[in-house]
Amino acid sequence: MNDSSLALLGGTPAITVPGPHFTWPPITEADRQAVARQLETAVSIPDRSGVVADLEDALASYLGVRHVVTTCTGTAALHSMYAAAGIGPGDEVIIPALTFHATATPLFHLGAHPVLADVDDRGQLDLEDAARRLTSRTKAVVAVHLWGLPEDMDALTSFADEHELMLLEDGSHAHGATWNHQKAGTFGTASAFSLNGPKPLSAGEGGFIATDDTEVYYRVLLHGQYNKRCRREIPATHPLARFAVTGMGLKLRIHPLAAALARTQLGHLEDRLAGRQAVAARMCAVLAGVPGIRLPDLPAAARTSWYALPLQYKPAALGGLSIERFLEALHAEGAAEADRPGSTCPLHTHPLFQAPGALLPGYADGQGEAVDEFPTADYVHATTLKLPVWDHADDVRLADAYTTAIVKVATHAKDLL
Numbered sequence: 001m002n003d004s005s006l007a008l009l010g011g012t013p014a015i016t017v018p019g020p021h022f023t024w025p026p027i028t029e030a031d032r033q034a035v036a037r038q039l040e041t042a043v044s045i046p047d048r049s050g051v052v053a054d055l056e057d058a059l060a061s062y063l064g065v066r067h068v069v070t071t072c073t074g075t076a077a078l079h080s081m082y083a084a085a086g087i088g089p090g091d092e093v094i095i096p097a098l099t100f101h102a103t104a105t106p107l108f109h110l111g112a113h114p115v116l117a118d119v120d121d122r123g124q125l126d127l128e129d130a131a132r133r134l135t136s137r138t139k140a141v142v143a144v145h146l147w148g149l150p151e152d153m154d155a156l157t158s159f160a161d162e163h164e165l166m167l168l169e170d171g172s173h174a175h176g177a178t179w180n181h182q183k184a185g186t187f188g189t190a191s192a193f194s195l196n197g198p199k200p201l202s203a204g205e206g207g208f209i210a211t212d213d214t215e216v217y218y219r220v221l222l223h224g225q226y227n228k229r230c231r232r233e234i235p236a237t238h239p240l241a242r243f244a245v246t247g248m249g250l251k252l253r254i255h256p257l258a259a260a261l262a263r264t265q266l267g268h269l270e271d272r273l274a275g276r277q278a279v280a281a282r283m284c285a286v287l288a289g290v291p292g293i294r295l296p297d298l299p300a301a302a303r304t305s306w307y308a309l310p311l312q313y314k315p316a317a318l319g320g321l322s323i324e325r326f327l328e329a330l331h332a333e334g335a336a337e338a339d340r341p342g343s344t345c346p347l348h349t350h351p352l353f354q355a356p357g358a359l360l361p362g363y364a365d366g367q368g369e370a371v372d373e374f375p376t377a378d379y380v381h382a383t384t385l386k387l388p389v390w391d392h393a394d395d396v397r398l399a400d401a402y403t404t405a406i407v408k409v410a411t412h413a414k415d416l417l
């Protein structure tokens with residue numbers, strides 16, 4: 001065997017650098033010091049002060065919004081956003097069928113119904129399909145900027161206006177992504193973001209809600225922050241002020257150590273986005289035209305956060321080689337981080353969406369989604385390969401090694417048939 005042979009068939013792997021090849025977020029000395037300082041300052045912050053206020057101010061200024069409220073997770077942020085937007089029993093909310101389940105699941109805890117709509121072959125919400133699913137109970141539509149690529153927000157804004165729907169956003173993959181120079185998370189009534197582990201901006205665990213609407217802000221506080229924070233921030237004359245002590249009874253605050261990490265990480269976000277942009281451009285330049293691999297369409301209006309580089313695998317161009325076998329060959333080449341989306345998948349395939357009533361009283365079983373109703377979400381999920389996008393100079397070699405491995409497997413695909 002010579003080293004142009006596939007490693008899966010006994011050749012030399014394209015990548016021999018020991019793993020892990022991608023870890024996120026990069027932890028700097030400043031992160032360590034900020035967390036250590038926070039340990040000595042406060043490990044519980046019940047009001048809007050200290051590092052929580054610093055982080056919320058910095059996020060609000062970064063996004064250019066009036067209010068930001070941090071939470072313990074992105075799931076909690078989505079829950080607070082929906083509750084604050086007044087989504088309640090019987091309301092329907094249009095959700096793209098292809099996303100992480102938490103875009104939709106908080107709705108079950110408000111008595112509302114996620115109504116899934118198919119996506120197009122780029123994984124973006126299919127507005128024609130969404131229009132077919134509107135009823136008199138539809139209250140909102142949610143934009144999810146999957147893998148960091150912003151939705152077409154001109155189209156989504158027009159759609160929401162035309163059908164008199166509230167526009168909400170799940171920006172969990174898309175910190176700093178823009179559409180026509182406007183940041184993801186600033187187009188609708190409110191947006192929710194995750195700050196979990198591998199997200200472009202990470203607190204380890206955390207999340208936040210962003211809104212310009214002060215009434216929504218008060219309700220976000222009442223949903224998951226209660227007592228001191230609500231007493232200090234909701235004016236005593238406001239009709240909801242009397243609920244301040246209990247709020248809606250949930251406690252969803254961010255941990256101050258997580259807030260300290262997110263605050264220092266935010267200082268690097270723009271540099272890291274620029275670094276990812278450069279590395280992604282380099283990866284795409286190598287992969288353009290490789291048989292069996294379709295690059296994502298990047299509209300001129302979009303700046304993506306490159307949470308991942310999603311590639312569409314086209315088996316027909318490689319003699320019908322299955323994606324499983326292609327990925328197996330890629331892993332044998334040492335590209336351990338090349339992957340297929342796992343938990344970000346067509347939501348109608350989850351038992352929770354097919355039979356919510358088994359876990360959630362009040363949701364009759366059988367009202368779940370029919371399994372063949374979202375053909376494009378199924379197709380996009382079944383054909384997506386994703387790669388990490390590295391962000392700084394040292395990792396360019398790894399990015400190059402990964403694209404070399406893909407070219408190698410695609411070029412030798414016939415050996416695997």
Ligand SMILES: Cc1ncc(COP(=O)(O)O)c(C=O)c1O
Pocket residue numbers: 073074075076099100102103144170172173193194195196206207344
């Ligand atoms: C699109 C999307 N929304 C929401 C979430 C939930 O965020 P968290 O894990 O912080 O609760 C995730 C997490 O991966 C996500 O990918």
